[in-house]
Amino acid sequence: MKKEEYRNQALKIFPRVCAKCGREFSGKKLRELTVHHKDHNYQNNPSDGSNWELLCLYCHDNEHSRALEAAWQGAQDSNDEKKPAAKHTPFADLMKLVRGSDHQAGGSRK
Numbered sequence: 001m002k003k004e005e006y007r008n009q010a011l012k013i014f015p016r017v018c019a020k021c022g023r024e025f026s027g028k029k030l031r032e033l034t035v036h037h038k039d040h041n042y043q044n045n046p047s048d049g050s051n052w053e054l055l056c057l058y059c060h061d062n063e064h065s066r067a068l069e070a071a072w073q074g075a076q077d078s079n080d081e082k083k084p085a086a087k088h089t090p091f092a093d094l095m096k097l098v099r100g101s102d103h104q105a106g107g108s109r110k
């Protein structure tokens with residue numbers, strides 16, 4: 001699904017209100033209302049909107065900087081073979097498992 005498509009779909013389903021700060025958007029201002037993916041996977045677009053949240057630009061930004069570390073470390077793990085293997089943690093094997101299932105789920109990735 002293209003960005004504009006899921007945005008339009010989300011605007012159809014949800015009230016045009018920021019889910020965080022509760023500001024309402026209409027007309028030109030509607031551009032400032034953006035679709036956030038709750039699981040931070042922008043390719044996960046169920047048409048019932050269960051992965052979407054409408055957030056204004058500011059709250060959206062906020063949401064991502066808060067989740068930045070956790071989410072992005074996960075998302076960029078496919079590059080991890082280039083990283084120095086200095087950090088051995090008890091979770092390393094667990095992380096591999098998580099990554100493995102992640103790769104299967106993301107099979108349609110382009």
Ligand SMILES: [Zn+2]
Nearest residue numbers: 018021056059
């Ligand atoms: Zn907001």
Ligand SMILES: [Zn+2]
Nearest residue numbers: 035036037060
């Ligand atoms: Zn987002």
